[in-house]
Structure formats: C-alpha cells, structure tokens
Amino acid sequence: MTFQELELIEPISKALQEEGYTTPTPIQQQAIPLILKKNDLLGCAQTGTGKTAAFAIPILQILTETPVPRGEKSRIRCLIMTPTRELAIQIGESFSAYGRHTKIRHTVIFGGVGQKPQTDALSRGVDVLVATPGRLLDLINQGFIKLNQLELFVLDEADRMLDMGFVHDVKKVLKLLPKKRQSLFFSATMPPAIVTLADSILSNPSKVEVTPVSSTADTIRQTVFHVNKSDKNALLLHILEDQAIATALVFTRTKHGADKVVKVLRKAGVTSEAIHGNKSQSARQNALKNFKAQTTRVLVATDIAARGIDVDALTHVINYEIPNIPETYVHRIGRTGRAGAKGIALSFCDVEEKTYLRDIHKLISKNIPVERDHPFSR
The missing domain is CATH 3.40.50.300 (P-loop containing nucleotide triphosphate hydrolases)
Known part of the structure; x- marks a missing residue:
C-alpha cells in the first residue's frame, strides 16, 4: 500500500x-x-x-x-x-x-x-x-x-x-x-x-x-556486555573509539547518572550533552538540536526525557544501565532501527543488574547475545 x-x-x-x-x-x-x-x-x-x-x-x-x-x-x-x-x-x-x-x-x-x-x-x-x-x-x-x-x-x-x-x-x-x-x-x-x-x-x-510491547524489531542487532560497574565508563569510551559510530543515544536510570557520564565523555574529548528533567527547556531543546545535527556525538538521556526523541538514521542505542522495568528496554532500543532501517543496541550489565536482564529476556522471549571479546569482560 x-x-x-x-x-x-x-x-x-x-x-x-x-x-x-x-x-x-x-x-x-x-x-x-x-x-x-x-x-x-x-x-x-x-x-x-x-x-x-x-x-x-x-x-x-x-x-x-x-x-x-x-x-x-x-x-x-x-x-x-x-x-x-x-x-x-x-x-x-x-x-x-x-x-x-x-x-x-x-x-x-x-x-x-x-x-x-x-x-x-x-x-x-x-x-x-x-x-x-x-x-x-x-x-x-x-x-x-x-x-x-x-x-x-x-x-x-x-x-x-x-x-x-x-x-x-x-x-x-x-x-x-x-x-x-x-x-x-x-x-x-x-x-x-x-x-x-x-x-x-x-x-x-x-x-x-x-508490534506488541513484548517484541523488539528484527532490524535491531542486540548485544549485552557483562562488565563490572566500575568499568562501565571505560567500556563506553572503548566502544566510542569506533569512529563509524556517528551518533549514539546513551541511557541512564537517573539524572545524576546522566550528568556523570557526560562529564566522563567530555573529559575524554567526546562531544556529549545530557537531557533530563533538571535541565531547562532551552537546554534540552538545544541538546536535541545539536544531536540531530550531529554536532553533538553522544546524547545521554533518562527514560522520561527521551520519550519523543525522534532522530533520523540513529544507528546506536547504548544502555549504560539496564532498566529495571523490562518494557522500558523495548522502548529504549526502539529509538533505533526505525522505519525499516538497521540499528544496534548495546547493553552494559553489571552483577546487580542480572535480574533486570533476565526479566527482559522473559519479556522479549529470547536471550540477548553476549559479547565476550572486549577488554572489560568478566
């Protein structure tokens, strides 16, 4: 049609x-x-x-x-x-x-x-x-x-x-x-x-x-990285060494967590901004505008602030923290792989988050493949 x-x-x-x-x-x-x-x-x-x-x-x-x-x-x-x-x-x-x-x-x-x-x-x-x-x-x-x-x-x-x-x-x-x-x-x-x-x-x-909420798009390649909580920043920087990643949307569970990740990224020379409820409206809009224009490479967001982010050709979503509500995982990775395009969803899972990961596997009726070949694998 x-x-x-x-x-x-x-x-x-x-x-x-x-x-x-x-x-x-x-x-x-x-x-x-x-x-x-x-x-x-x-x-x-x-x-x-x-x-x-x-x-x-x-x-x-x-x-x-x-x-x-x-x-x-x-x-x-x-x-x-x-x-x-x-x-x-x-x-x-x-x-x-x-x-x-x-x-x-x-x-x-x-x-x-x-x-x-x-x-x-x-x-x-x-x-x-x-x-x-x-x-x-x-x-x-x-x-x-x-x-x-x-x-x-x-x-x-x-x-x-x-x-x-x-x-x-x-x-x-x-x-x-x-x-x-x-x-x-x-x-x-x-x-x-x-x-x-x-x-x-x-x-x-x-x-x-x-597309019921329990399913994830077939166009999205999903991967989970088992990593110590203390190594998540280093793993994120390691992944972003790949210059083929033009833009990435990174999710944290809290506003404070989003700000901390941005601080780490900026210190490493990665252009990044946070978007969450504590930011002024103009700051949030400018961050989104810069991200869409690819002048900001990484946008770090909380779940509520990210609702409604619609960026054409976004290839990577990174779950810096696994969401404690499994449906949220589906919503997060749905920001990529839109309208038939291919997308990549990477999730960092520490030992405390394994329960959340099991809940996600149960919801989507499949296990997310594990990437073991990285410097911080445990």
Whole structure:
C-alpha cells in the first residue's frame, strides 16, 4: 500500500511527498482510514511505529474538509494531550510538516518556560492544541483556553501518562470536553488501569494493535556486555573509539547518572550533552538540536526525557544501565532501527543488574547475545 491509496487530500499528499513518505507503516495503514471515517480509535502501538503520523494526517484532513463557520475561527477544534515536553514538540513538528499546505493552525504548550509566547499564540487563534497536562490546566484556570467546542481529542502515550502521575489531570480535562466528539487513545501497553481509562474516554472504538510491547524489531542487532560497574565508563569510551559510530543515544536510570557520564565523555574529548528533567527547556531543546545535527556525538538521556526523541538514521542505542522495568528496554532500543532501517543496541550489565536482564529476556522471549571479546569482560 502507498499513501496515495489512502485517499488523502492534495495538500497533505504533497507535504508527504516532500517529506519523502511513500509507504505507510502498519499502524498508519490501519488507523488513517478508521479516523477519517470519524471513528473513535483505541491504538496499542509502541514508540517507533509511526504513531504520530497515524493520527496527525487524518486530523489535518478532517479539519480541512470541515471548515468552521465565519466568526468561530478562534476556537480550539482539536486537543492532543501528551506526557512530556519533548513529545509535545515532536508532535507539533509533525503537524508543521504534514500540514504545511493546509490552513490549519496549531501551537504547542508545556511547562518549564514562560507562558506569554504560548498565550500570545492562543490569542491569535489555533485549530490544534498540543499540550502537556500541567500547563494545559494552568492556562485553562487562567481563562486562556476553552475546550467547550472541541471536535477531536487525542490522548497519546497513555501508559506513560499514568506512570508519571498525570491520571488526575487527565480526568480533570475530560470533564471540560464536550460529550459529542471524536476521541483517539494511544498506549504502548494495555494494563487494566489503561483499559479502564480508555473505556471512560472512547465510544464504541475501532481497535488497532501493532508490534506488541513484548517484541523488539528484527532490524535491531542486540548485544549485552557483562562488565563490572566500575568499568562501565571505560567500556563506553572503548566502544566510542569506533569512529563509524556517528551518533549514539546513551541511557541512564537517573539524572545524576546522566550528568556523570557526560562529564566522563567530555573529559575524554567526546562531544556529549545530557537531557533530563533538571535541565531547562532551552537546554534540552538545544541538546536535541545539536544531536540531530550531529554536532553533538553522544546524547545521554533518562527514560522520561527521551520519550519523543525522534532522530533520523540513529544507528546506536547504548544502555549504560539496564532498566529495571523490562518494557522500558523495548522502548529504549526502539529509538533505533526505525522505519525499516538497521540499528544496534548495546547493553552494559553489571552483577546487580542480572535480574533486570533476565526479566527482559522473559519479556522479549529470547536471550540477548553476549559479547565476550572486549577488554572489560568478566
């Protein structure tokens, strides 16, 4: 199937061609026609499956094909709630790319920065609002945002929303939405709490499920290095001696850990930056911009900060620390090997992390191959 077969309007088809999009991913093939039929949708899809385009493209088409009457152009027609600033910005970039030839206006709001540029954009009028929960409720309470005429509502990364403690904020927003609306709900996992939340939002939804969270893409070559905790820095520097590694995304479990790794890398002359919740919004955005431009070779990230990082042609993900939640491993390595490209995922495992590694093996139903030929093997 090609995008041309999805019966998209010319302005969107043109933008997709300019972006180099030809073949929709499985979730896009399934979700776009259902959303265009105005169905509610329950989508189970992990990161890297093309989920953002799966809802952004049909939303742009629906809003373009059903223009608002004169005099109502300042109302918000679509709200997309997402848990992190990085993911909100990525979604905003997608609307900019796919909607560049439409007249649909969007803006992105999130905390951690001054609100005036955001409220100025809202006062000029937007059709699509992409928002994180805290800033959204703040601006609603200040009277800058009204959702009573909303036509479309999207809850993205619902499982992460619950993990980060935003469920009460989501429920507050739901009370402000019109009952008659089209709702789209996306989550990488479907534990009971997520199913309950979905049931409260959706009305007779169509269901789409692709690449369950327990699987890793076949395009990603996975390797584990057994190493003493004290040798992890040296092992990382050893791996980065390979100049064929243009960029690498390195994961740590904590913000402090990310900063320590950056300090070691910089001392060794490796251009690197950290991205985590303690960094200012401008610092995080600059770090991501530099990484995408390959002026920064290594980006060291915590899991929450990394959600929404979408870097074309990222070849290497390195788990400096094994995650204690096995599903997180799948999400981490899903940053590489995207859209059919090949990727490499390297994991450093010390003795205390062996239990975490066993949990990952159980989840993905296979053992990750061990690399024994390295200077710090134990």
